[in-house]
Amino acid sequence: MEVNIGTARITLILGDITEQETDAIVNAANPGLMGGGGVDGAIHRKGGTEILKECKFIRQTLYPEGLPTGKAVATSGGNLKAKKVIHTVGPIWGEENNREPELLAEAYRNSLALALKMGAGEAVAVSSGTAALHTAVHALGIGRGDEVIVPAMTFAASANCVVYEGATPVFVDVEPQSLLVDMDDVKAKITARTRAIVAVDYAGQPCDYDRLYSLARNYDLALVADACHSLGGTYKGRSVGTLADLNVFSLHPVKAMTTGEGGIITTESFEVAHRMRCFRNHGVTSDHFQRDQQGSWYYEMVDLGYNYRLSDLQCALGLSQLQKLSNWVARRRKIARRYAEAFSHIAEFEPLSIGPDTESAYHLYVIRLNSTSLSADRAQIFAALRAEGIGVNVHYLPVHLHPFYRERFGTGPGLCPWAEAAYESILSLPIFPAMSDDDVEDVIEALWKVVNTYAVKTRSAAVAGTR
Numbered sequence: 195m196e197v198n199i200g201t202a203r204i205t206l207i208l209g210d211i212t213e214q215e216t217d218a219i220v221n222a223a224n225p226g227l228m229g230g231g232g233v234d235g236a237i238h239r240k241g242g243t244e245i246l247k248e249c250k251f252i253r254q255t256l257y258p259e260g261l262p263t264g265k266a267v268a269t270s271g272g273n274l275k276a277k278k279v280i281h282t283v284g285p286i287w288g289e290e291n292n293r294e295p296e297l298l299a300e301a302y303r304n305s306l307a308l309a310l311k312m313g314a315g316e317a318v319a320v321s322s323g324t325a326a327l328h329t330a331v332h333a334l335g336i337g338r339g340d341e342v343i344v345p346a347m348t349f350a351a352s353a354n355c356v357v358y359e360g361a362t363p364v365f366v367d368v369e370p371q372s373l374l375v376d377m378d379d380v381k382a383k384i385t386a387r388t389r390a391i392v393a394v395d396y397a398g399q400p401c402d403y404d405r406l407y408s409l410a411r412n413y414d415l416a417l418v419a420d421a422c423h424s425l426g427g428t429y430k431g432r433s434v435g436t437l438a439d440l441n442v443f444s445l446h447p448v449k450a451m452t453t454g455e456g457g458i459i460t461t462e463s464f465e466v467a468h469r470m471r472c473f474r475n476h477g478v479t480s481d482h483f484q485r486d487q488q489g490s491w492y493y494e495m496v497d498l499g500y501n502y503r504l505s506d507l508q509c510a511l512g513l514s515q516l517q518k519l520s521n522w523v524a525r526r527r528k529i530a531r532r533y534a535e536a537f538s539h540i541a542e543f544e545p546l547s548i549g550p551d552t553e554s555a556y557h558l559y560v561i562r563l564n565s566t567s568l569s570a571d572r573a574q575i576f577a578a579l580r581a582e583g584i585g586v587n588v589h590y591l592p593v594h595l596h597p598f599y600r601e602r603f604g605t606g607p608g609l610c611p612w613a614e615a616a617y618e619s620i621l622s623l624p625i626f627p628a629m630s631d632d633d634v635e636d637v638i639e640a641l642w643k644v645v646n647t648y649a650v651k652t653r654s655a656a657v658a659g660t661r
């Protein structure tokens with residue numbers, strides 16, 4: 195996709211994005227920006243390339259009375275009157291030099307966060323899900339000497355964020371049917387040093403947050419939801435984003451929606467959100483927008499932060515994607531229903547169990563192979579499916595088995611037996627919104643074929659007849 199910004203032209207490598215999509219990115223960024231309304235769509239035509247006009251809209255929203263002018267005159271007392279504000283820095287692209295890039299980006303970040311609050315009080319947009327986890331752990335004040343409980347069956351980032359802050363991840367096991375955190379093991383591993391629990395909504399299914407929340411309160415611990423898989427999911431009718439003290443989402447391209455790379459953290463606490471905004475911006479107390487409003491250049495760095503900011507272009511893409519999120523989640527659910535129906539009579543494997551109180555967002559569709567019914571192990575089934583052109587995968591090697599954790603923290607086999615056993619038997623089947631119905635049927639057929647090949651007992655006609 196190419197986007198004209200002023201006179202320059204940049205190419206965004208976002209896959210197969212049409213001209214219409216480009217238009218949508220530009221148009222979608224309008225409603226709700228900084229609390230403002232929509233904008234005359236007429237300014238966003240011609241191949242959707244007029245992000246510059248978008249900038250004008252944002253500026254009009256920021257300065258409804260017109261651009262502030264003549265501030266310099268007031269102090270100098272001279273007769274010169276600036277016709278416009280001439281900023282210290284300007285973008286390299288536009289012919290319009292009267293636009294502060296960071297001010298614009300801040301508007302976009304606020305806009306995306308507002309749109310993705312999911313009913314929580316505050317939302318903070320950052321540059322990735324990993325940055326979001328790190329930001330959350332930092333904002334909780336977790337550091338050296340502290341312990342944080344993390345389930346073993348997850349992507350390494352769920353634990354790495356604890357290590358970034360000098361604290362120790364304590365790995366807990368998962369329940370064998372759902373691969374969600376095992377509450378008894380959590381209780382067993384809480385010590386005087388435990389500061390927080392990171393719950394992981396593995397594969398897209400929200401954890402049992404009522405139980406987790408009361409456990410966390412009983413022990414005075416913070417509850418962080420690693421909801422990187424579950425955007426669009428619900429628990430007891432409540433949306434993810436409101437279920438834990440801090441709720442972390444990834445906007446990576448394979449997730450429910452994307453900003454290219456990106457992350458969001460939601461919370462009820464204004465204070466924690468303030469610390470997170472500060473942390474994503476080098477630990478500086480005020481952002482460009484606030485300084486601009488105050489007409490001030492002064493800022494202080496009060497914390498060692500990072501540049502975890504999400505760019506305006508990424509936010510614009512996110513605002514466009516948001517419009518499609520519910521359809522995409524619905525499509526994932528439909529595929530999952532079809533798989534469940536097609537596999538309902540098969541003994542050689544079973545899908546993860548989904549609790550009665552939850553609606554999964556189906557980031558992944560994971561099956562567990564039943565080794566007693568198969569003459570082949572997971573590696574052979576994996577290879578056979580790949581040979582059929584089915585892009586199966588394995589999520590995940592339990593985190594405590596990664597060499598880094600073994601070496602740094604002395605973890606190893608035996609620490610989380612259910613997660614370790616699951617790792618030997620799981621396969622993730624293809625599931626993403628753009629899959630056609632034919633693709634879904636091809637996956638089913640290939641799986642039947644491979645399972646039939648390796649089934650210990652002869653497959654019954656009844657099974658084939660379920661299709």
Ligand SMILES: Cc1ncc(COP(=O)(O)O)c(C=O)c1O
Nearest residue numbers: 322323324349351422444445446
């Ligand atoms: C459970 C989990 N947490 C965190 C992350 C990190 O997210 P990101 O890739 O956006 O940094 C991922 C990424 O896949 C994940 O699966």
